[in-house]
Amino acid sequence: MNFVTFTTEQGQMWGLAKSGGVVALSALFPDYASLRDVxxxxxxxxxxxxxxxxxxxxxxxxxxLDPPVPNPGKILCVGVNFPDRNEEYRDGAQNAGYMSLFPRFAQGFVGHGAPLVRPPESEQLDYEGEIAVIIGRPGRRITEAEALDHIAGLTICNEGTIRDWLRHGKFNVTQGKNWDRSGAMGPWMVPFTDPAQILDVRIETRVNGELRQSDRTGRMLHPVARQIAYISTFCRLEPGDIIVTGTPTGAGARFDPPIWLRPGDEVEITVEGIGTLQNGVCDE
Incomplete structure (x- = not known):
């Protein structure tokens, strides 16, 4: 079953995606104002x-279509989590022993089918295809052995980035990672019922039909269970929280010269067992 959040002339609703459209379930379950409540x-x-x-x-x-969970309590992203990914930053730094983390804000994401927005301040809009994990059970200091039991569902994320704004500060990337409507999530949330859904599945990103990223989650430097365990050490994870788990090598910054997204481009991210997230690009 594919759970969706969507907007009509009557407002935002949640329900299920089906062939030919969606089924609104909000009115049938008035106790749940959003999918996060479910x-x-x-x-x-x-x-x-x-x-x-x-x-x-x-x-x-x-x-x-809107992001499946439009009102998460927090969104935490794992950076540099695939082999060779560190080279894309071109800063001479080595991979650290611990995972890199940064926050993103919900207003930075659009849903499936909506365009990513390139701001007038920079032309360096880049794509990053990833799996996003949606937390279902709360927990603090969760062990790796129990971590996957805390997942409610999975979706796809284009963790769009304004590259030159990543280096405005000495120790952070928050500025480049939080431009309004620079990324996307969707098209839906698939319930998590089996570890095989996350342990070794392929992530592929295409721009205008050209394959740019392709790798498997089994090659992650920090697997999803470790991410949940590590993050929950310092902050309590709550239902509806989202962890964006890392992107393979092959982003536009990887090329020489770099290839940035431009208005009219089409980006498709496909993940085995979830589907395809598609977005165009426009100028603000």
Whole structure:
């Protein structure tokens, strides 16, 4: 089942994606104002079963897909998490023993089908195809052995970046990672039911049909279970929190000269078992 958050003329709703459209479930479950509330209640399976046989309420063309969890408590991203990825930063620094982390804000993301926005301050808009993990069970100091039990679902992330703004500060990348509508999540959230969904699946990114990134999660330097365990050491993870788990090598900054995204480009990120996130590019 593919859970979605979407917007119509009547406002934002949540439900299920089906062939030909979506099924709105918000009115059937008024106790849950958002998909995050369903996740927190631990009722994804029950809600999904209730909507499984219902007909499409909003055909394609009558809604806009939003990020599946539009109101996460926090979004934490893992950087430099695939072999050779460190070279893309071209700063001469070596990989550290611990994972690199940085926050992103929800307003930096659009949903499937909406364009990424290039700001007037920089032409260096870059793509990063990743898997995003949505937390289902709260926890602090979660062990690696128990970490995957805390996942509610998975989605795809284009962790769009304004490259030259990554170096405005000495010790952080927050500025380059948080431009409004510079990234995307979607098209939906797939419930997490099996470790095989995350342990060794392929991530591929294409720009205008050209394959730019391709790797498997089994090659992550810091696997997802370790990410959850490490992050939960210093902060409590809550239902609806999102961990963006790292991108393979092959971003536009990798090329010589770099290839930045431009208006009219189409970016597609495909992850086995989840689907394809597609976004165009426009100028602000």
């Amino acid at each position: 996740i927190a209640a631990g009722h994804l399976a029950e809600v999904g079963e209730a909507g499984a046989d219902l007909p499409v309420t909003h055909p394609d063309g009558q809604y806009r």
